[in-house]
Amino acid sequence: MPETTAGRRLPDLFGRVVTLLLAVLDYLGLRKQRPAGTPSADATEQRGDYGKAVARLHDDEREVGPLDETENRRLRRIKLFGATGSVLILIGALGTGAVPVLQNPVAGMRVLSLPSRMFGTALALSIGGSIILVVAWLLIGRFAVGRFSVEVLHGRSPERRMSRRQADRTLMLWITPIILAPPLLSKDVYSYLAQSAIAYRGMDPYSVSPVRGLGVDHILTRSVPNLWRDTPAPYGPLFLWMGEGITKVTGANITAAIFLHRCLALVGIALIVWALPRLARRCGVSSVAALWLGAMNPLVILHLAGGIHNEALMLGMMLVGLELSFRAIYGPDLLRKPGTLVPTRAGWILIAGGAVLAASAMIKVTSMLALGFVGIALAMRWGATLPALRHAPMREWWARSKASVHALALSGGFYVVILAVVMIGISLATGLGFGWTGTLSTGAIVRSWMSIPTLLGVTTGRIGVGLGLGEHTQAILDVIRPLGQVIAGLFIIRWMLATLGGRLHPLGALGVSMATVVLLFPFVQAWYLLWAVIPLAAWATGAWFRISTIAASAIIAIVVMPTSSNTSGIVLAQGVLAGVIMVAALTALFFEERSSRLWRRRRTGADEAGTSDDETDAEPAERTPTP
Numbered sequence: 001m002p003e004t005t006a007g008r009r010l011p012d013l014f015g016r017v018v019t020l021l022l023a024v025l026d027y028l029g030l031r032k033q034r035p036a037g038t039p040s041a042d043a044t045e046q047r048g049d050y051g052k053a054v055a056r057l058h059d060d061e062r063e064v065g066p067l068d069e070t071e072n073r074r075l076r077r078i079k080l081f082g083a084t085g086s087v088l089i090l091i092g093a094l095g096t097g098a099v100p101v102l103q104n105p106v107a108g109m110r111v112l113s114l115p116s117r118m119f120g121t122a123l124a125l126s127i128g129g130s131i132i133l134v135v136a137w138l139l140i141g142r143f144a145v146g147r148f149s150v151e152v153l154h155g156r157s158p159e160r161r162m163s164r165r166q167a168d169r170t171l172m173l174w175i176t177p178i179i180l181a182p183p184l185l186s187k188d189v190y191s192y193l194a195q196s197a198i199a200y201r202g203m204d205p206y207s208v209s210p211v212r213g214l215g216v217d218h219i220l221t222r223s224v225p226n227l228w229r230d231t232p233a234p235y236g237p238l239f240l241w242m243g244e245g246i247t248k249v250t251g252a253n254i255t256a257a258i259f260l261h262r263c264l265a266l267v268g269i270a271l272i273v274w275a276l277p278r279l280a281r282r283c284g285v286s287s288v289a290a291l292w293l294g295a296m297n298p299l300v301i302l303h304l305a306g307g308i309h310n311e312a313l314m315l316g317m318m319l320v321g322l323e324l325s326f327r328a329i330y331g332p333d334l335l336r337k338p339g340t341l342v343p344t345r346a347g348w349i350l351i352a353g354g355a356v357l358a359a360s361a362m363i364k365v366t367s368m369l370a371l372g373f374v375g376i377a378l379a380m381r382w383g384a385t386l387p388a389l390r391h392a393p394m395r396e397w398w399a400r401s402k403a404s405v406h407a408l409a410l411s412g413g414f415y416v417v418i419l420a421v422v423m424i425g426i427s428l429a430t431g432l433g434f435g436w437t438g439t440l441s442t443g444a445i446v447r448s449w450m451s452i453p454t455l456l457g458v459t460t461g462r463i464g465v466g467l468g469l470g471e472h473t474q475a476i477l478d479v480i481r482p483l484g485q486v487i488a489g490l491f492i493i494r495w496m497l498a499t500l501g502g503r504l505h506p507l508g509a510l511g512v513s514m515a516t517v518v519l520l521f522p523f524v525q526a527w528y529l530l531w532a533v534i535p536l537a538a539w540a541t542g543a544w545f546r547i548s549t550i551a552a553s554a555i556i557a558i559v560v561m562p563t564s565s566n567t568s569g570i571v572l573a574q575g576v577l578a579g580v581i582m583v584a585a586l587t588a589l590f591f592e593e594r595s596s597r598l599w600r601r602r603r604t605g606a607d608e609a610g611t612s613d614d615e616t617d618a619e620p621a622e623r624t625p626t627p
Contacts, residue, residue, distance in 0.1 A: 268310075
């Protein structure tokens with residue numbers, strides 16, 4: 001009797017499952033003892049191949065001397081070029097910014113209200129200013145990471161870099177006009193204000209939406225985007241408690257409340273500027289290069305400072321917590337007094353670092369991921385290793401892995417206690433409770449093209465509609481989004497194993513994990529890219545990482561324009577064309593040779609007198625011609 005098709009397929013399927021299971025067991029080192037003649041377990045005490053390819057992203061960078069006189073003049077010109085872009089953004093934002101529906105502070109003013117009455121002109125100024133800021137950032141990168149074709153492309157360190165002081169002053173110069181501008185590119189700040197006002201009134205912002213808590217005609221509700229008017233708050237209780245305090249101070253004054261929320265964002269950026277160079281030096285990376293790619297990134301200036309997003313505070317606190325934790329873990333001092341459980345000074349720094357990390361998760365829960373990698377770093381200090389867990393034969397596994405398991409359990413328990421104390425303490429102390437745990441997926445109503453699962457789901461749904469199969473987009477998203485999160489979780493476990501094996505630094509593994517989360521997150525916004533870019537800026541130096549990050553940051557900073565859904569294509573095209581022409585004219589004014597000569601003549605007196613801030617900031621250096 002001939003064998004049926006089903007009968008032939010069943011053994012094949014079973015065989016594939018068994019083969020896959022054996023491969024997984026072998027990969028994890030859990031198969032039975034190797035046959036005789038193979039290297040012993042001691043001979044195979046290796047780190048394995050977890051993170052082998054990712055580890056190539058990092059290489060130590062050497063510190064180099066300051067810029068010479070010619071380079072300082074070029075740097076000063078680029079700084080002013082970027083500042084011009086920021087001023088143009090400020091002027092354009094008066095017409096294209098996310099101004100409140102009510103209490104617009106410039107409405108009716110003869111001069112300041114002009115951009116709002118000439119939207120096309122304001123759009124051109126905003127687009128042109130953004131392009132100028134991005135171009136200035138790219139140009140100044142020559143003095144941070146080197147020339148593209150010489151140093152960046154080949155992973156080399158430049159001969160000279162700008163000083164840390166020059167980098168800080170440049171960032172301050174570029175960000176100052178943005179501080180005075182209305183909210184840029186996003187209206188999220190109005191959701192912050194409405195949810196904080198709900199909490200100030202004694203209601204639960206995690207169950208009461210702005211429409212229900214404040215009313216549809218309230219001055220704050222009117223400025224909240226329609227998408228978020230009837231949704232609860234997805235943010236942590238610490239952030240809403242800060243917003244509640246701002247509401248208490250400002251009352252119904254929207255302008256003052258926006259300014260104080262921007263101050264919170266600036267505090268976060270200041271924390272990033274403080275922690276990022278220290279983390280970079282810890283990883284053997286140039287602090288100036290890390291600042292340029294991380295803190296000076298145009299996405300930080302336009303979205304964190306301009307858009308007033310709470311990611312600034314979350315990332316700043318996360319980096320500070322990482323620096324404090326690593327200072328204790330990798331330091332030479334004992335963490336507790338011998339024979340007792342009393343922490344030493346280093347031990348208290350470790351506890352403080354964990355507490356700051358946990359508190360950052362109460363701003364936005366994403367930063368909780370950092371606790372896992374800090375926990376692995378602490379376990380490694382206490383003796384945990386991946387080889388003992390992976391390569392031990394089954395009959396010897398526990399005997400050889402007991403110390404590692406004990407260290408991992410002790411470290412995990414330590415951070416679980418810190419996280420629980422901070423979470424419970426903040427939730428109860430703020431009076432907001434634990435409702436935030438049920439609103440973490442509120443943002444899933446957004447269908448962002450930057451999210452790979454959402455893009456695939458929406459595209460598949462549209463294809464189905466085109467084929468006449470019906471509208472099943474939401475059903476597809478309900479399947480593919482959780483699948484993406486599971487895949488992201490598996491990759492994160494892999495990066496944790498690579499950290500435990502000593503192949504990846506915990507900071508680099510955290511950055512790669514954040515990138516994995518961003519790629520597979522159900523909803524992604526432009527500034528979410530900074531979740532990965534800022535930590536990786538202090539660790540990754542590989543050519544393809546820096547090139548891809550620079551390109552993505554520059555493109556996204558320009559592509560995300562200050563337009564609404566009702567902006568016509570003709571107006572947008574006119575704004576882009578006018579903005580590009582403006583950029584070309586200003587570029588020629590700043591960098592064309594004849595203009596450069598005029599510029600030099602005007603600056604001759606100051607240069608001869610030696611009064612340039614940049615030249616006094618830089619240390620004396622041997623004058624060599626710039627290639």
